[in-house]
Amino acid sequence: MAKVSRRDDLRNDARAKVRLEYETLCTLQRVFPQDEHFGTLVSLGYLESSGRGIMITRHFCGDDLAHHLRSLGEPGAQEACHAAGVWLRKLHESGDPDIKTRMLGVADKLDYLAATYGAVLRRDRETWTAYRCLEQAGSRLDAREFRVVRQHGDFKPQNMLCDGTRYIGLDIHWQSMGSAVYDLAPFLNHLWLVSRTLGGLLTNRHYRQRESMFLAGYGYGGDAQAVYWAQLYFALCYLGAYCQKGRLAASYARWRIGPLIRELARQLGEVS
Template sequence: MIRRYRCTRCGRDIAVKASRNGNDRGWIHSEYATLCALQPAFAQHAEYGVLDPLAYFTMDDREVMVTQWFAGRDFGAYLQTLDDDDLVAAAAGAGGWLHTLHASHGAVASGTPNTADKLEYLTETYGTALLGDPRTRNPMDLLRVHALEIEHLRLCEVPIHGDFKPENLLCDGRRYVGLDIQLRSHAIAAYDLAPFLNHVWLAGHGARRVRLEHRYAHIEAAFLNGYGVSTDEERYVVRWALLYYVLCQLGSYRQRGWVASCYGDWKLGPLLRLRALGLRRSGAMA
C-alpha cells in the first residue's frame, strides 16, 4: 500500500509505503535497507536513481517506509507518450538504469544460466497445465533442446532486482527511478532483462499498443544495447529466458480455471509464438 503525502515540516511530497499485515513483516525493512545501500552507487548518476529513503518505523504491527516522492510515469505508460525516435532512446535509458543497478555491488563471480533448475520448476509447477497442449508442449520441448546449448556458458552473475517490469521503473523525461528493488539473489542478467521485455511487449492497448508492437524490435535492441548486451552468447541466453518466462506466465493463467486460461491464451499466445521463433533463430545462428 503506497500513499502520497505532503510533509508539513519541509513541504516536500513524500511516499509512504506500509506492509499489508504482520504476515509480510520484514519485506519493507529489507527494501528500506536496500535503498539506503544503493544511495552511493546512484548518487553519481544524474540520469539514474532510486527513491531517497527518509524514514522507517513500525506502527500497529505494520512496517512503514517513507521515501521522497518521484513524479514520473511508469515506463510502460511513458513509452506510449513518445514518438518513434524517443521510444528507442527511452529503451536504451531503461537498459542503462538496470546496468547501473547490477553494477552497484562491484565485481561478482561468473555463473551459468542454471537451465536445469529452471526447467524443473517449470515442469513441476506448470507441467500439468502446459504439457497436454501442443501449443505449449512444443515450446517447452524447444526450451529443453536449447538448454543443452547454453547450460555450460559462463556469464557474469549480478544482484537480481527480483521484480523488474515497466511498472517498477518510473521516468519523467529526464530521470529513471526504480521501485520495489529486492536484490535477494544473484543470477545472470538475463533473468532481469527478459521479464522486463516481455512486459514491455504486453504494455498498452488499442492504437498505441499496435504502434509499440510495430516498433518493438527496435525497443528491444535499444534496451539490450543500453544495458550492454554485446555478444551472441548473451543474446542467446536472453532469448531462452524470454520464452521461459512467457511459459511460466501462461501456465499461471491456465491454473486459474477455464476463463483465465482462455484469457491467457488470447493475451500471451502471440508473444509465445514470437519468443519461440526468436529462440529458434538464435539457435540457428549460434
C-alpha cells in the first residue's frame, strides 16, 4: 500500500509530512506493543519521485471503524468502541513512560478559536452563545492539571481499521504533547456524527453506551467536564471551518454539526 503526497507548494511542505509519517511508523514498530489484536501499519519504505513523497506500507485488509460499526450488532459495536479506547491508551503509553501533568491551555485554545473563526461564529447567536459557554467553563478548568501524553493528533473512527479481530491506527501524527482529552474528544465527536441519519436523528439509541465503552476501554476516569469542553472546542472549529467556505457549506455545517454543539453546550452546563 502506498501513500503519495501532493506536490510541495509555498504553503505546504507535503513531502516532509509524508516522510515524518513514515519515520513515526518506524518508531511505533519498536515502541507500540504490537500483538494479534492491536497494532500500527508496517512501514516498508519511503522514496521521492517527481517532487512527491511516497510512503509504502504493508497492506491491511480491514474497513475503517466508521463503516465497520454499521455491519455489527449492538454488542459487537460496543465491543469495537471499547477496543478503540484500548488501542488509544496503548498509543499514549508507548514511548516515554514518564507521567507528566499540564493544564489544558484554555487561553491559547480560546484565542485560536476567536482569531481564526470568531468572525463567522459571531454571525449566529446560538453558536456564539456556545462559544461563551466554552469560555466560561474554561475559566473553571484552567486551574486543573491533566495527564500529558504524546497525542495521535487526528483520532477518529475513520482513522482506525478493523478486520473483525485486529485494530490498526492510521494517520498518526504523534508529534505534540498534551492532555489525552484532545485525542478522546475528536473520536467522540465523530462517533456522534456518524450515528446520525439524513433526517438529523441519532440512528442508534445505544450511542451513550458506545461512548461509555470507548472511555472505559481507554480507562478514562477523569473529569467529564474536561472531555465535554474539548469536544465543544473541536466542534466549534469544525463549524467555523465550514462557514468560511461559503453559504452552502455553512448551511450544511449548521444542520450537521449544530445539533452536536447544542448538545455539548447543554452537557457542559449541566456538569459545571
